[in-house]
Amino acid sequence: MRAAVFQQPGRAVAIEDLILDPPRAGEVRVRILASGVCHSDLHVRDGEWPRPGPFVIGHEGAGIVEALGPGVDPAATGLTVGRLVALSWYAPCGHCPGCLAGREWLCSDSGSSRHRLADGSTRTHRADGSEVFPYCGIGTLAEATVVPVSAAIPMPEGTPPEVAALIGCCVSTGVGAVLNTARVPAGSSVVVIGLGGVGLSIVMGAVLAGAATIVAVDQVAAKLERAVELGSTASVLAGDDPVATEARIRELTNGGPDYAFEAIGLAGTIEATIRLLPPGGTAVLVGMTPFGVRAGFEVFPFVDGSRSILGSNYGFAVASVDFPRYAQLFLAGRLPIDRLVERRIGLDGVEDAFDRLRAGAGLRSVVTF
Ligand SMILES: NC(=O)c1ccc[n+]([C@@H]2O[C@H](COP(=O)([O-])OP(=O)(O)OC[C@H]3O[C@@H](n4cnc5c(N)ncnc54)[C@H](O)[C@@H]3O)[C@@H](O)[C@H]2O)c1
Numbered sequence: 001m002r003a004a005v006f007q008q009p010g011r012a013v014a015i016e017d018l019i020l021d022p023p024r025a026g027e028v029r030v031r032i033l034a035s036g037v038c039h040s041d042l043h044v045r046d047g048e049w050p051r052p053g054p055f056v057i058g059h060e061g062a063g064i065v066e067a068l069g070p071g072v073d074p075a076a077t078g079l080t081v082g083r084l085v086a087l088s089w090y091a092p093c094g095h096c097p098g099c100l101a102g103r104e105w106l107c108s109d110s111g112s113s114r115h116r117l118a119d120g121s122t123r124t125h126r127a128d129g130s131e132v133f134p135y136c137g138i139g140t141l142a143e144a145t146v147v148p149v150s151a152a153i154p155m156p157e158g159t160p161p162e163v164a165a166l167i168g169c170c171v172s173t174g175v176g177a178v179l180n181t182a183r184v185p186a187g188s189s190v191v192v193i194g195l196g197g198v199g200l201s202i203v204m205g206a207v208l209a210g211a212a213t214i215v216a217v218d219q220v221a222a223k224l225e226r227a228v229e230l231g232s233t234a235s236v237l238a239g240d241d242p243v244a245t246e247a248r249i250r251e252l253t254n255g256g257p258d259y260a261f262e263a264i265g266l267a268g269t270i271e272a273t274i275r276l277l278p279p280g281g282t283a284v285l286v287g288m289t290p291f292g293v294r295a296g297f298e299v300f301p302f303v304d305g306s307r308s309i310l311g312s313n314y315g316f317a318v319a320s321v322d323f324p325r326y327a328q329l330f331l332a333g334r335l336p337i338d339r340l341v342e343r344r345i346g347l348d349g350v351e352d353a354f355d356r357l358r359a360g361a362g363l364r365s366v367v368t369f
Pocket residue numbers: 037038039040043169170173193194195196197198199217218219220223238263264265266269285286287288289312313314315357358359360361
Protein backbone atom coordinates (compact mmCIF):
# COMPACT_ATOMS: atom_id res chain seq x y z
CA MET A 1 0.00 0.00 0.00
CA ARG A 2 1.10 3.58 -0.66
CA ALA A 3 1.69 5.81 2.33
CA ALA A 4 3.20 9.20 3.21
CA VAL A 5 6.19 8.39 5.39
CA PHE A 6 7.87 10.82 7.78
CA GLN A 7 11.54 9.94 8.10
CA GLN A 8 13.10 12.80 10.01
CA PRO A 9 12.29 16.39 11.02
CA GLY A 10 12.68 18.99 8.34
CA ARG A 11 12.70 16.46 5.52
CA ALA A 12 9.84 16.14 3.04
CA VAL A 13 7.56 13.16 3.63
CA ALA A 14 8.13 10.45 1.02
CA ILE A 15 5.48 8.37 -0.70
CA GLU A 16 6.50 4.74 -0.18
CA ASP A 17 5.08 1.32 -0.98
CA LEU A 18 4.71 -0.51 2.33
CA ILE A 19 3.47 -3.90 3.47
CA LEU A 20 0.52 -4.01 5.86
CA ASP A 21 0.12 -7.19 7.91
CA PRO A 22 -3.36 -8.52 8.79
CA PRO A 23 -5.03 -7.26 11.98
CA ARG A 24 -4.37 -9.17 15.20
CA ALA A 25 -6.73 -9.66 18.15
CA GLY A 26 -8.42 -6.39 19.12
CA GLU A 27 -7.58 -4.71 15.78
CA VAL A 28 -9.25 -3.96 12.47
CA ARG A 29 -7.91 -3.17 9.02
CA VAL A 30 -9.34 -0.01 7.46
CA ARG A 31 -9.13 1.10 3.83
CA ILE A 32 -8.72 4.86 4.06
CA LEU A 33 -11.12 6.94 1.94
CA ALA A 34 -10.20 10.42 3.16
CA SER A 35 -7.58 12.03 5.38
CA GLY A 36 -7.28 15.71 6.24
CA VAL A 37 -3.90 17.38 6.63
CA CYS A 38 -3.82 19.00 10.09
CA HIS A 39 -1.34 21.48 11.50
CA SER A 40 -0.32 18.85 14.06
CA ASP A 41 1.15 16.77 11.19
CA LEU A 42 3.09 19.88 10.20
CA HIS A 43 4.44 20.37 13.75
CA VAL A 44 5.94 16.89 13.43
CA ARG A 45 7.14 17.34 9.84
CA ASP A 46 8.95 20.56 10.78
CA GLY A 47 10.51 19.15 13.95
CA GLU A 48 8.56 21.37 16.36
CA TRP A 49 7.52 18.18 18.13
CA PRO A 50 10.62 16.00 17.88
CA ARG A 51 9.61 12.38 17.24
CA PRO A 52 11.73 9.56 15.90
CA GLY A 53 10.70 8.25 12.46
CA PRO A 54 9.93 6.46 10.39
CA PHE A 55 6.18 6.57 10.63
CA VAL A 56 3.14 6.88 8.42
CA ILE A 57 1.96 10.41 9.09
CA GLY A 58 -1.67 11.61 9.29
CA HIS A 59 -4.23 11.40 12.09
CA GLU A 60 -7.48 12.87 10.67
CA GLY A 61 -8.91 10.01 8.66
CA ALA A 62 -11.86 7.81 7.86
CA GLY A 63 -12.41 4.69 5.81
CA ILE A 64 -14.07 1.36 5.35
CA VAL A 65 -13.50 -1.65 7.59
CA GLU A 66 -11.85 -4.30 5.43
CA ALA A 67 -11.02 -7.05 7.91
CA LEU A 68 -11.58 -7.86 11.56
CA GLY A 69 -8.82 -9.31 13.73
CA PRO A 70 -9.41 -12.64 15.49
CA GLY A 71 -12.12 -12.40 18.14
CA VAL A 72 -13.41 -8.93 17.18
CA ASP A 73 -17.16 -9.21 17.72
CA PRO A 74 -19.21 -7.24 15.15
CA ALA A 75 -22.27 -7.22 17.41
CA ALA A 76 -20.38 -5.80 20.39
CA THR A 77 -18.31 -3.27 18.43
CA GLY A 78 -20.56 -2.26 15.52
CA LEU A 79 -17.56 -3.02 13.29
CA THR A 80 -18.61 -4.98 10.23
CA VAL A 81 -16.75 -5.33 6.96
CA GLY A 82 -17.81 -2.42 4.73
CA ARG A 83 -18.76 -0.11 7.58
CA LEU A 84 -17.55 3.51 7.45
CA VAL A 85 -15.46 4.42 10.50
CA ALA A 86 -13.86 7.66 11.66
CA LEU A 87 -10.51 7.10 13.33
CA SER A 88 -9.62 8.47 16.75
CA TRP A 89 -6.00 9.58 17.29
CA TYR A 90 -6.23 8.83 20.98
CA ALA A 91 -7.39 5.23 21.30
CA PRO A 92 -8.24 4.74 24.99
CA CYS A 93 -6.57 1.85 26.84
CA GLY A 94 -9.73 1.29 28.88
CA HIS A 95 -7.97 0.51 32.15
CA CYS A 96 -6.04 3.62 33.34
CA PRO A 97 -7.53 6.08 35.90
CA GLY A 98 -8.47 8.57 33.14
CA CYS A 99 -10.30 5.92 31.10
CA LEU A 100 -12.01 4.46 34.18
CA ALA A 101 -13.26 7.96 35.04
CA GLY A 102 -14.71 8.30 31.50
CA ARG A 103 -12.12 10.94 30.59
CA GLU A 104 -10.34 9.14 27.81
CA TRP A 105 -8.60 12.32 26.61
CA LEU A 106 -6.50 11.87 29.77
CA CYS A 107 -5.61 8.24 28.99
CA SER A 108 -2.13 7.54 30.34
CA ASP A 109 -1.59 4.18 28.64
CA SER A 110 -2.72 4.77 25.06
CA GLY A 111 -0.56 3.23 22.33
CA SER A 112 -1.49 6.37 20.35
CA SER A 113 0.84 8.54 22.43
CA ARG A 114 3.71 6.13 21.65
CA HIS A 115 2.73 5.94 17.95
CA ARG A 116 2.27 2.21 18.28
CA LEU A 117 -0.58 -0.26 18.43
CA ALA A 118 -1.76 -1.22 21.92
CA ASP A 119 0.82 -4.04 22.24
CA GLY A 120 3.67 -1.66 21.32
CA SER A 121 4.17 -3.02 17.80
CA THR A 122 3.23 -2.03 14.24
CA ARG A 123 1.63 -3.91 11.35
CA THR A 124 3.46 -1.78 8.79
CA HIS A 125 6.89 -2.49 7.35
CA ARG A 126 9.06 -2.07 4.31
CA ALA A 127 9.94 -4.84 1.88
CA ASP A 128 13.31 -5.20 3.67
CA GLY A 129 11.41 -5.99 6.89
CA SER A 130 12.23 -2.71 8.68
CA GLU A 131 9.37 -1.32 10.75
CA VAL A 132 7.36 1.83 10.02
CA PHE A 133 5.08 3.04 12.81
CA PRO A 134 1.58 4.53 12.68
CA TYR A 135 1.47 8.19 13.80
CA CYS A 136 -0.87 8.36 16.84
CA GLY A 137 -1.51 4.65 16.36
CA ILE A 138 -3.52 5.26 13.16
CA GLY A 139 -1.25 6.75 10.41
CA THR A 140 -4.06 7.88 8.11
CA LEU A 141 -2.13 9.33 5.15
CA ALA A 142 -2.01 5.88 3.60
CA GLU A 143 -4.22 3.69 1.45
CA ALA A 144 -4.89 1.43 4.45
CA THR A 145 -4.08 1.03 8.13
CA VAL A 146 -4.54 -1.41 11.01
CA VAL A 147 -5.90 0.22 14.17
CA PRO A 148 -7.11 -0.82 17.62
CA VAL A 149 -10.86 -1.46 17.80
CA SER A 150 -11.18 1.47 20.23
CA ALA A 151 -9.86 3.83 17.52
CA ALA A 152 -12.43 2.81 14.88
CA ILE A 153 -15.75 4.55 15.46
CA PRO A 154 -18.70 3.46 13.28
CA MET A 155 -20.36 6.41 11.58
CA PRO A 156 -24.08 6.85 10.92
CA GLU A 157 -25.47 5.81 7.52
CA GLY A 158 -24.96 8.55 4.93
CA THR A 159 -21.98 10.31 6.54
CA PRO A 160 -19.62 11.46 3.75
CA PRO A 161 -16.09 10.04 4.25
CA GLU A 162 -14.52 13.52 4.19
CA VAL A 163 -16.84 14.67 6.96
CA ALA A 164 -16.02 11.55 8.99
CA ALA A 165 -12.30 12.23 8.47
CA LEU A 166 -12.53 15.79 9.81
CA ILE A 167 -14.56 14.57 12.79
CA GLY A 168 -11.45 12.53 13.59
CA CYS A 169 -9.45 15.65 14.48
CA CYS A 170 -10.32 19.28 13.83
CA VAL A 171 -14.08 19.03 14.38
CA SER A 172 -13.89 17.06 17.63
CA THR A 173 -11.07 19.31 18.83
CA GLY A 174 -12.88 22.56 18.08
CA VAL A 175 -16.54 21.75 18.70
CA GLY A 176 -15.57 19.74 21.79
CA ALA A 177 -13.52 22.64 23.20
CA VAL A 178 -16.75 24.68 23.22
CA LEU A 179 -19.30 22.04 24.27
CA ASN A 180 -17.21 19.75 26.51
CA THR A 181 -14.21 21.68 27.81
CA ALA A 182 -15.66 25.17 28.27
CA ARG A 183 -19.37 24.24 28.32
CA VAL A 184 -20.17 27.68 26.90
CA PRO A 185 -23.65 28.78 28.05
CA ALA A 186 -26.16 30.20 25.54
CA GLY A 187 -25.93 33.97 25.26
CA SER A 188 -22.17 34.10 25.93
CA SER A 189 -19.66 36.23 24.07
CA VAL A 190 -16.88 34.26 22.38
CA VAL A 191 -13.67 35.20 20.60
CA VAL A 192 -11.82 32.72 18.38
CA ILE A 193 -8.21 33.55 17.45
CA GLY A 194 -6.93 31.53 14.49
CA LEU A 195 -9.35 30.18 11.90
CA GLY A 196 -7.88 26.98 10.49
CA GLY A 197 -9.81 23.70 10.61
CA VAL A 198 -9.69 23.83 14.41
CA GLY A 199 -10.65 27.50 14.86
CA LEU A 200 -13.52 27.32 12.34
CA SER A 201 -14.78 24.26 14.21
CA ILE A 202 -14.74 26.35 17.39
CA VAL A 203 -16.87 28.93 15.55
CA MET A 204 -19.35 26.17 14.56
CA GLY A 205 -19.36 24.90 18.16
CA ALA A 206 -20.08 28.39 19.47
CA VAL A 207 -23.05 28.64 17.07
CA LEU A 208 -24.36 25.28 18.35
CA ALA A 209 -23.94 26.46 21.95
CA GLY A 210 -26.05 29.55 21.22
CA ALA A 211 -23.32 32.12 21.82
CA ALA A 212 -24.73 35.61 21.25
CA THR A 213 -21.50 37.21 20.04
CA ILE A 214 -18.83 35.30 18.11
CA VAL A 215 -15.82 37.37 17.05
CA ALA A 216 -13.53 35.57 14.61
CA VAL A 217 -9.89 36.71 14.34
CA ASP A 218 -7.23 35.76 11.78
CA GLN A 219 -4.47 37.46 9.84
CA VAL A 220 -5.86 36.13 6.54
CA ALA A 221 -8.98 37.92 5.26
CA ALA A 222 -10.40 34.88 3.42
CA LYS A 223 -10.61 33.00 6.74
CA LEU A 224 -12.77 35.77 8.18
CA GLU A 225 -15.23 35.43 5.29
CA ARG A 226 -15.60 31.70 5.88
CA ALA A 227 -16.09 32.28 9.62
CA VAL A 228 -18.93 34.71 8.90
CA GLU A 229 -20.53 32.12 6.57
CA LEU A 230 -20.31 29.61 9.44
CA GLY A 231 -22.02 31.95 11.89
CA SER A 232 -19.52 34.33 13.47
CA THR A 233 -21.20 37.68 14.18
CA ALA A 234 -18.14 39.87 13.70
CA SER A 235 -14.56 39.52 12.53
CA VAL A 236 -11.25 41.24 13.09
CA LEU A 237 -8.33 41.11 10.69
CA ALA A 238 -5.25 40.76 12.91
CA GLY A 239 -2.86 43.38 11.62
CA ASP A 240 0.69 44.36 12.45
CA ASP A 241 -0.43 46.35 15.51
CA PRO A 242 -1.56 43.91 18.24
CA VAL A 243 -2.71 46.78 20.48
CA ALA A 244 -5.18 47.93 17.83
CA THR A 245 -6.35 44.35 17.21
CA GLU A 246 -7.03 43.79 20.91
CA ALA A 247 -8.78 47.15 21.25
CA ARG A 248 -11.11 46.26 18.36
CA ILE A 249 -11.91 42.85 19.94
CA ARG A 250 -12.71 44.52 23.29
CA GLU A 251 -14.95 47.01 21.51
CA LEU A 252 -16.90 44.19 19.81
CA THR A 253 -17.31 42.22 23.05
CA ASN A 254 -18.35 45.01 25.35
CA GLY A 255 -15.04 45.07 27.24
CA GLY A 256 -13.84 41.51 26.64
CA PRO A 257 -15.29 38.07 25.87
CA ASP A 258 -16.73 35.58 28.35
CA TYR A 259 -14.71 32.91 26.49
CA ALA A 260 -11.59 33.44 24.38
CA PHE A 261 -10.26 30.50 22.36
CA GLU A 262 -6.71 30.34 20.98
CA ALA A 263 -6.43 27.97 18.00
CA ILE A 264 -2.96 28.71 16.61
CA GLY A 265 -0.32 27.76 19.18
CA LEU A 266 1.84 30.91 19.34
CA ALA A 267 3.04 32.42 22.64
CA GLY A 268 2.04 35.92 21.47
CA THR A 269 -1.56 35.06 20.64
CA ILE A 270 -1.89 32.87 23.76
CA GLU A 271 -0.83 35.84 25.89
CA ALA A 272 -3.25 38.11 24.00
CA THR A 273 -6.07 35.60 24.57
CA ILE A 274 -5.50 35.76 28.32
CA ARG A 275 -5.08 39.56 28.27
CA LEU A 276 -8.46 39.99 26.55
CA LEU A 277 -10.41 38.43 29.40
CA PRO A 278 -12.70 40.60 31.50
CA PRO A 279 -13.17 39.65 35.18
CA GLY A 280 -14.69 36.15 35.31
CA GLY A 281 -13.59 35.39 31.75
CA THR A 282 -12.15 32.08 30.57
CA ALA A 283 -9.31 31.47 28.11
CA VAL A 284 -9.41 28.11 26.36
CA LEU A 285 -6.06 27.05 24.90
CA VAL A 286 -6.50 24.69 21.96
CA GLY A 287 -3.56 25.55 19.67
CA MET A 288 -0.41 23.54 20.34
CA THR A 289 2.98 25.29 20.51
CA PRO A 290 6.32 23.77 19.63
CA PHE A 291 7.75 21.91 22.64
CA GLY A 292 9.36 24.14 25.29
CA VAL A 293 7.45 27.35 24.50
CA ARG A 294 6.44 29.37 27.56
CA ALA A 295 3.82 32.11 27.87
CA GLY A 296 3.34 34.71 30.60
CA PHE A 297 0.54 36.75 32.14
CA GLU A 298 0.24 39.32 34.90
CA VAL A 299 -0.87 37.39 37.94
CA PHE A 300 -2.50 39.96 40.24
CA PRO A 301 -5.37 41.07 37.96
CA PHE A 302 -5.84 37.48 36.81
CA VAL A 303 -6.45 36.24 40.34
CA ASP A 304 -8.20 39.40 41.52
CA GLY A 305 -10.60 39.12 38.58
CA SER A 306 -11.21 35.38 39.08
CA ARG A 307 -10.22 34.59 35.52
CA SER A 308 -9.59 31.03 34.26
CA ILE A 309 -7.35 29.25 31.76
CA LEU A 310 -8.37 25.83 30.41
CA GLY A 311 -6.21 23.51 28.33
CA SER A 312 -8.22 21.38 25.93
CA ASN A 313 -6.85 18.14 24.49
CA TYR A 314 -8.97 16.62 21.67
CA GLY A 315 -12.00 18.66 22.78
CA PHE A 316 -12.39 16.30 25.76
CA ALA A 317 -13.75 13.79 23.23
CA VAL A 318 -15.18 10.45 24.17
CA ALA A 319 -14.87 9.33 20.57
CA SER A 320 -17.45 6.54 20.66
CA VAL A 321 -20.07 9.00 21.96
CA ASP A 322 -19.06 12.30 20.38
CA PHE A 323 -18.05 11.24 16.83
CA PRO A 324 -21.51 9.84 15.90
CA ARG A 325 -23.17 12.88 17.53
CA TYR A 326 -21.17 15.30 15.38
CA ALA A 327 -22.03 13.22 12.30
CA GLN A 328 -25.74 13.33 13.21
CA LEU A 329 -25.55 17.10 13.63
CA PHE A 330 -23.94 17.31 10.17
CA LEU A 331 -26.67 15.13 8.66
CA ALA A 332 -29.31 17.32 10.31
CA GLY A 333 -27.77 20.41 8.68
CA ARG A 334 -26.66 21.93 11.98
CA LEU A 335 -22.90 21.41 11.75
CA PRO A 336 -21.71 22.22 8.20
CA ILE A 337 -18.43 20.30 8.46
CA ASP A 338 -18.19 19.95 4.67
CA ARG A 339 -17.61 23.72 4.44
CA LEU A 340 -14.14 23.22 5.94
CA VAL A 341 -12.96 21.21 2.94
CA GLU A 342 -11.32 23.35 0.31
CA ARG A 343 -9.19 21.03 -1.77
CA ARG A 344 -9.09 17.33 -2.56
CA ILE A 345 -5.58 16.13 -3.27
CA GLY A 346 -3.64 12.93 -3.77
CA LEU A 347 -0.99 11.56 -1.42
CA ASP A 348 1.67 13.32 -3.48
CA GLY A 349 0.03 16.65 -2.58
CA VAL A 350 0.80 16.42 1.16
CA GLU A 351 3.94 18.58 1.01
CA ASP A 352 2.04 21.24 -0.91
CA ALA A 353 -0.70 21.09 1.76
CA PHE A 354 2.01 21.67 4.38
CA ASP A 355 3.23 24.75 2.49
CA ARG A 356 -0.32 26.09 2.46
CA LEU A 357 -0.73 25.50 6.21
CA ARG A 358 2.57 27.32 6.90
CA ALA A 359 1.29 30.30 4.90
CA GLY A 360 -2.19 30.21 6.46
CA ALA A 361 -3.53 29.85 2.90
CA GLY A 362 -6.87 28.19 2.26
CA LEU A 363 -8.98 25.82 4.33
CA ARG A 364 -8.57 22.07 4.88
CA SER A 365 -6.77 20.03 2.22
CA VAL A 366 -8.13 16.48 2.24
CA VAL A 367 -6.36 13.54 0.63
CA THR A 368 -8.93 11.29 -1.02
CA PHE A 369 -8.25 7.74 -2.17
N1 LIG B 1 -5.69 20.70 21.39
C1 LIG B 1 -5.77 19.71 20.53
O1 LIG B 1 -6.14 18.59 20.88
C2 LIG B 1 -5.42 19.95 19.09
C3 LIG B 1 -5.91 19.09 18.09
C4 LIG B 1 -5.64 19.41 16.75
C5 LIG B 1 -4.86 20.49 16.44
N2 LIG B 1 -4.37 21.27 17.45
C6 LIG B 1 -3.53 22.45 17.17
O2 LIG B 1 -4.38 23.52 16.83
C7 LIG B 1 -3.64 24.47 16.05
C8 LIG B 1 -4.44 24.83 14.82
O3 LIG B 1 -4.54 23.72 13.94
P1 LIG B 1 -5.14 23.92 12.46
O4 LIG B 1 -4.99 22.61 11.78
O5 LIG B 1 -6.47 24.58 12.54
O6 LIG B 1 -4.06 24.95 11.88
P2 LIG B 1 -4.13 25.95 10.63
O7 LIG B 1 -2.70 26.20 10.28
O8 LIG B 1 -5.06 25.44 9.60
O9 LIG B 1 -4.80 27.28 11.25
C9 LIG B 1 -4.09 28.27 11.94
C10 LIG B 1 -4.74 29.63 11.60
O10 LIG B 1 -4.11 30.64 12.39
C11 LIG B 1 -3.92 31.77 11.59
N3 LIG B 1 -2.81 32.54 12.19
C12 LIG B 1 -1.50 32.22 12.24
N4 LIG B 1 -0.81 33.16 12.91
C13 LIG B 1 -1.71 34.10 13.29
C14 LIG B 1 -1.62 35.32 14.04
N5 LIG B 1 -0.45 35.76 14.51
N6 LIG B 1 -2.76 36.03 14.26
C15 LIG B 1 -3.96 35.60 13.76
N7 LIG B 1 -4.10 34.44 13.06
C16 LIG B 1 -2.99 33.72 12.83
C17 LIG B 1 -3.61 31.23 10.21
O11 LIG B 1 -3.87 32.19 9.20
C18 LIG B 1 -4.57 30.04 10.14
O12 LIG B 1 -5.84 30.43 9.62
C19 LIG B 1 -2.29 23.79 15.77
O13 LIG B 1 -1.35 24.24 16.70
C20 LIG B 1 -2.59 22.33 16.01
O14 LIG B 1 -1.43 21.60 16.34
C21 LIG B 1 -4.65 21.04 18.75
